[in-house]
Amino acid sequence: MRCSGMFRSVLRCLRINPVAGHRSMSQSSLTGKVAIVTASTDGIGLAAAQALGKKGAHVVVSSRRQANVDRAVALLQSQSIQVTGTTCNVGKAEDREKLVALTLQKYGGVDILVSNAAVNPFFGNTMDSTEEVWDKILSINVKASFLMTKLVVRTNKPGALGPYSVSKTALLGLTRVLAPELAPSNIRVNCVAPGIIKTRFSSALWQNEDIMDEFKKQISMRRVGEPDEIGGVVAFLCSDEASYITGETITVTGGMSCRL
Ligand SMILES: NC(=O)c1ccc[n+]([C@@H]2O[C@H](COP(=O)([O-])OP(=O)(O)OC[C@H]3O[C@@H](n4cnc5c(N)ncnc54)[C@H](OP(=O)(O)O)[C@@H]3O)[C@@H](O)[C@H]2O)c1
CATH class of the missing domain: 3.40.50.720 (NAD(P)-binding Rossmann-like Domain)
Structure with missing residues (x-):
């Protein structure tokens, strides 16, 4: 940024x-x-x-x-x-x-x-x-x-992912900064921002029915994603089909409202 x-x-x-x-x-x-x-x-x-x-x-x-x-x-x-x-x-x-x-x-x-x-x-x-x-x-x-x-500020809101979210948001900036720097070397830099994908990393979310019920209300497709639904986007961005895409962040969230 x-x-x-x-x-x-x-x-x-x-x-x-x-x-x-x-x-x-x-x-x-x-x-x-x-x-x-x-x-x-x-x-x-x-x-x-x-x-x-x-x-x-x-x-x-x-x-x-x-x-x-x-x-x-x-x-x-x-x-x-x-x-x-x-x-x-x-x-x-x-x-x-x-x-x-x-x-x-x-x-x-x-x-x-x-x-x-x-x-x-x-x-x-x-x-x-x-x-x-x-x-x-x-x-x-x-x-x-x-x-x-x-x-x-002495408040404590349970369930938030503060430090993690901030660290990931920083990667949006890193993508934007590196893309123009590396374009002259013919290197493209893009970012994929997944929603909730069914892996061990996010198991605390999708294994908990109450939490998932809440999340599903925010996901247009009413389900969590599968790892290969991210893999395909990564492969696309790395392929020649994306030869004119750089400095972008693609959200892959099943229609979850974007908070980036
Ligand atoms: N100037 C710009 O064009 C510009 C543009 C966008 C954003 N900003 C942002 O504006 C903010 C202030 O920048 P500025 O331009 O006003 O800078 P500045 O005029 O150089 O003033 C810097 C002040 O920060 C103090 N300081 C430096 N390191 C510190 C630390 N580790 N802990 C506590 N105080 C510290 C300095 O005093 P001591 O030396 O006594 O510590 C000084 O009072 C920064 O967040 C900067 O990123 C500035």
């Missing part, structure tokens, strides 16, 4: 009442709300903290370097924004916990989380990127966003 890698999660947590998405009496006022903005001592994060603060929110700014935190706090205070700050490298568990603990101790809750931190230690051809680069980017840009969210 060509869109930015920034995952900006803007969460209005249900601290007092479940009003996510509601507007308060004054449409623009965030008076009394508490906002954590990560990586907020410069750039977009600082601008977000400033904008939230100007609408009346208490903002908690942070980044890795104390000097940057001090500078940002001083700047925001000079604009009469209610602000506190601490160091927090979002890649470190103890730093994330310290940030949330400080916020809870000072303000008693969190209403807004702007998960703004991201790194990009690599510019160049994707094929030249190393495992270390991937670990760093996914750890900071994806995993830390979730772990920050988890620290401030």
